[in-house]
Every structure is written in C-alpha cells, then in structure tokens.
Amino acid sequence: MVDLFIKNGLIVTMDKERRIISDGSISIEDGRIVEIGRGIKPGEKPAETIDAKHKIVMPGxxxxxxxxxxxxxxxxxxxxxxxxxxxxxxxxxxxxxxxxxxxxxxxxxxxxxxxxxxxxxxxxxxxxxxxxxxxxxxxxxxxxxxxxxxxxxxxxxxxxxxxxxxxxxxxxxxxxxxxxxxxxxxxxxxxxxxxxxxxxxxxxxxxxxxxxxxxxxxxxxxxxxxxxxxxxxxxxxxxxxxxxxxxxxxxxxxxxxxxxxxxxxxxxxxxxxxxxxxxxxxxxxxxxxxxxxxxxxxxxxxxxxxxxxxxxxxxxxxxxxxxxxxxxxxxxxxxxxxxxxxxxxxxxxxxxxYGLESELGSLETGKLADIIIIDPSTAPTPVRPESVIGHLVNTIDGDDVETVIVGGNVVMRERKLLTLDEEEVIRIARRSAERLWQKLGAMGGS
Ligand SMILES: [Zn+2]
CATH class of the missing domain: 3.20.20.140 (Metal-dependent hydrolases)
Incomplete structure (x- = not known):
C-alpha cells in the first residue's frame, strides 16, 4: 500500500538524465520511492496525500x-x-x-x-x-x-x-x-x-x-x-x-x-x-x-x-x-x-x-524517500521545467522549504517541525552556548 503520495509537483529528479517532470507524482512505500511521474495505480488509496501544485519537489x-x-x-x-x-x-x-x-x-x-x-x-x-x-x-x-x-x-x-x-x-x-x-x-x-x-x-x-x-x-x-x-x-x-x-x-x-x-x-x-x-x-x-x-x-x-x-x-x-x-x-x-x-x-x-548514491541523492524508483517540497510563490518570474534549476540556484532560500520527508516520514509539514519542539531546542542550545562562552571568557563571570 502507498503510505505517502505526492501529486501535481514540479519534480527535479537529479536522476541520471537529470529529468524534470511537471505535474508529476511520487508514490512512497515503506520509506522508499516505488513510482515516480505517472500518478497512482487505479484503485490505490494512499494513506496520506500531499498536493504539491505550484511547488518544487526535489531530493533533500x-x-x-x-x-x-x-x-x-x-x-x-x-x-x-x-x-x-x-x-x-x-x-x-x-x-x-x-x-x-x-x-x-x-x-x-x-x-x-x-x-x-x-x-x-x-x-x-x-x-x-x-x-x-x-x-x-x-x-x-x-x-x-x-x-x-x-x-x-x-x-x-x-x-x-x-x-x-x-x-x-x-x-x-x-x-x-x-x-x-x-x-x-x-x-x-x-x-x-x-x-x-x-x-x-x-x-x-x-x-x-x-x-x-x-x-x-x-x-x-x-x-x-x-x-x-x-x-x-x-x-x-x-x-x-x-x-x-x-x-x-x-x-x-x-x-x-x-x-x-x-x-x-x-x-x-x-x-x-x-x-x-x-x-x-x-x-x-x-x-x-x-x-x-x-x-x-x-x-x-x-x-x-x-x-x-x-x-x-x-x-x-x-x-x-x-x-x-x-x-x-x-x-x-x-x-x-x-x-x-x-x-x-x-x-x-x-x-x-559517502558511497550512498544507490540509496540517496536523487528521486528514483527504489531509492530512499528523502524529499523536500519548496514553495516558490515569491519568485518574481515563472517557475517552469526550463527555469526551475535557475530558480533553485538564484531565487530559493532555505526558508522557502515547506515540507521535508526523510525515509518516507514527514519531519516538517508546511514549515511546522513534527519531530522537535523549536522553543525547547533553542532553550537547550542557548544554555549550552552561554556556559561555553563563559568558559571561553567571552562573556560574564570571567
Ligand atoms: Zn571542517
């Protein structure tokens, strides 16, 4: 059964032919990509569907x-x-x-x-x-x-x-x-x-x-x-x-x-x-x-x-x-x-x-589903198959990344982290940094 189905995306595969697929879809089962580009099999009901219309879909x-x-x-x-x-x-x-x-x-x-x-x-x-x-x-x-x-x-x-x-x-x-x-x-x-x-x-x-x-x-x-x-x-x-x-x-x-x-x-x-x-x-x-x-x-x-x-x-x-x-x-x-x-x-x-090219680094059937979905809606010019690579290098920032999937698991959905409490993580990091900076004589106490 398809666990996660991404549809309608502009897919930058980074596969051997460096294919770019418009209005493409990706089916994910057990953490791996089982189908790319053609849509869902008739009668198949994915557990979760993400509509990537007007979005860029690419490898993490x-x-x-x-x-x-x-x-x-x-x-x-x-x-x-x-x-x-x-x-x-x-x-x-x-x-x-x-x-x-x-x-x-x-x-x-x-x-x-x-x-x-x-x-x-x-x-x-x-x-x-x-x-x-x-x-x-x-x-x-x-x-x-x-x-x-x-x-x-x-x-x-x-x-x-x-x-x-x-x-x-x-x-x-x-x-x-x-x-x-x-x-x-x-x-x-x-x-x-x-x-x-x-x-x-x-x-x-x-x-x-x-x-x-x-x-x-x-x-x-x-x-x-x-x-x-x-x-x-x-x-x-x-x-x-x-x-x-x-x-x-x-x-x-x-x-x-x-x-x-x-x-x-x-x-x-x-x-x-x-x-x-x-x-x-x-x-x-x-x-x-x-x-x-x-x-x-x-x-x-x-x-x-x-x-x-x-x-x-x-x-x-x-x-x-x-x-x-x-x-x-x-x-x-x-x-x-x-x-x-x-x-x-x-x-x-x-x-x-790191010898992982058969598992990661591109969106291809059989590979692990490490995928990011980017919202390019603030791009000032059209985002199309022929312009998307230029946008990824010249327009897109990390903040435009909307959804992140690792091994088929959604870890960030529409900018909301599902795995970590952001405020808590910042609190832990600042506490460590403060102690460290004190030891280094950078602030307070020394
Ligand atoms: Zn280094």
Missing amino acids: LICSHTHLYGMLLRGAPLKIEPPTDFSQILTRIWWPMDEAMTREDAYASALVSCMEFIKTGTTLFADTFSGPNAIAGVLDRIAAAVEQSGMRGIIAFEATERRTHAEGARGVRENERFIKKVKKGARVRGMFSIHASFTVSDELLHYVRELASRYKAPITIHTSEGLVDVYHNYERFGKRTIERLSDAGLLGPDVVLAHCVHVNDDELALIKRAGAKVAHNPMSNMLNAVGVAPVVKMLAMGIPVGLGNDGYIFDGFENIRAAFLLHKAMLRDPRVISPTEVLEMATIRGAEL
Whole structure:
C-alpha cells in the first residue's frame, strides 16, 4: 500500500538524465520511492496525500562536511587578538572551544543544527566532532539528537594527536566503537575522521586506514585547507599533503578530503587515480580567508565534489549560491560552473562521496524517500521545467522549504517541525552556548 503520495509537483529528479517532470507524482512505500511521474495505480488509496501544485519537489540536500558543534560559536563575542591566518584561527578559536566542549554541549549543538538543517532542506550530513575532554561515548549523544530530529547523519569523532598520541588513538577508538554498534540501514551511521595531516603521525594514518578497510566505513580528513598543512608536510616529510597521504596508503574511494584548497595538478592527479573525493566548503573558505579550491579543475577531471558548510552557514541554498558565484569571480569567467553542477554537488554527488548514491541523492524508483517540497510563490518570474534549476540556484532560500520527508516520514509539514519542539531546542542550545562562552571568557563571570 502507498503510505505517502505526492501529486501535481514540479519534480527535479537529479536522476541520471537529470529529468524534470511537471505535474508529476511520487508514490512512497515503506520509506522508499516505488513510482515516480505517472500518478497512482487505479484503485490505490494512499494513506496520506500531499498536493504539491505550484511547488518544487526535489531530493533533500546533502551537506558533505560539517561540524554541528560549530553552531555554538554563532555570534560569540570572543575576546581574543584577531587571528591573522588560518593557523591562528585554529589555535585562538577552534582549539580552545574543542577543549571546553562537554558531551551535553555536543548533544545540544547537534539538536539545534539538525533543526536548522531540516528547516532549510538538508536531510543528510557528514559531521565530525572534536573535543578532547569529551571523547568516549560522545557519538551516542550526537546520535541521540540526530535520531530525535528524524534526519540522517554520518557522524565521527575527529582524531588528532596535536596534544598526545594517546588522545589520537582514543578518538579513533570512539569511531570504531560507534561503527561496530550501528545496525545496517540505520539513519545515523559512523565513519572515521582524522583532523588533518599536520596534526597526526603516519602511524595514525595507517591505523585509521586499516580499521576503515576492516569495517568498510568512510574516512574523512581536512586536507590543505590552509597553507599550514602544505608547509608542515614539506618541512617534516619533504612532500606535499596529498603526496604524503598517498604514500601513507590512506587514499582510496572511501576517502573524503575536506577543502583541498592548496592542491596542485600533481596532487589532483593522485586524488583522481585513487578514486578519492572532495568536500568543497566555499563559505567557510571565504570566512577563514584560506583561498579558493580548484573545484573547476576537479570537475573537469571527473573527481566527485560534494558541498559542505564546515560548521558555518547551515542553509544549503546559501552554500549552493556561494559555490555557484565564487569560482566565476575567482577565474573571471562566467562559464566555469553551471547551476546544474552546483545542484549535483548538493545532492547526488554528496551521496556519491559517502558511497550512498544507490540509496540517496536523487528521486528514483527504489531509492530512499528523502524529499523536500519548496514553495516558490515569491519568485518574481515563472517557475517552469526550463527555469526551475535557475530558480533553485538564484531565487530559493532555505526558508522557502515547506515540507521535508526523510525515509518516507514527514519531519516538517508546511514549515511546522513534527519531530522537535523549536522553543525547547533553542532553550537547550542557548544554555549550552552561554556556559561555553563563559568558559571561553567571552562573556560574564570571567
Ligand atoms: Zn571542517
């Protein structure tokens, strides 16, 4: 029996042909799409029907790289000497914050971030949490928040040896513990996360490689986000970052390299040869003033590139727009990236990054029903099959997302969240942020 039937929508499938169907319908059974485009079988009575007339129906957005706990830094009036480069951004802002984080802060930040993701149309994210004083068991607290929200997540603890080797191993073991525990097909899954090559030894790279292969789990690592990564590897190993990761045997189709801002053509060739993938974070790269990743080259080479927010702006449509604009400005050529390419990064390519392209990232028969319905009624020009992609990139904001469905379950209907109490979530997040800001000396009491 059809559990949920969506009718009359302008469907942007993101399938192999990138089909756009006007007045289309989607039938969902047991959390999966069983029919798309043709309407309902005669005599079939769906349990629930959503009329998507004058609405856009598309796959839920996928955020390929985030830090849910970054949400607690929003607006923080940090009393620090302003950082002058990426290295100082880490040592003056992020690393003190990491040390102040508790398991309950991890839970609170995950809850409020999931809420913002759902409200702006993202249904799956890949998150890495960092907090040396909250390692063992923290992924259970983050998973609890994601479960509660009804969305999907791939979560990890970010292993780093910036203080001690033992701490790096503890981080890796937290991922192993969680990955072992997760049941097949669960909405919240695990992966391995390494902070960056400049904070870990080759031994840790080998350790993670071995475990990831054993458990068939993805690996993610910040890669040449700032020049510090390149200099570190040159000084210590006489190699560039990707060369070192390649020589250490880390690279493979299960590896998602976050950023890759400072990679040269030889390194891109190594990424391509290994089948590794890239998570592009344009807004974070602008915020941290690290430079612009050579995404246009990556796309031309066929390297899969997904879109991430790196814990900064959670509205996927803002990130889509940033990715669409940044490379044109940087290369002074308006042709270098198309609206369809950036939409792919935020949907089907994001799924591909984590090996989930047969399940998620597009609206196709047999796939999981992760769907968003958008109200484009404020668009000043007609929304039609031939204009809808342009509207998604240039007109639509997260606030236009009206209904969100994850695995066939409606988690937001007509802007009303069905899984979370918005006021309560904000209260929990603000309480955590206030404690955290006090610890960081940003306000009150210190
Ligand atoms: Zn990051």
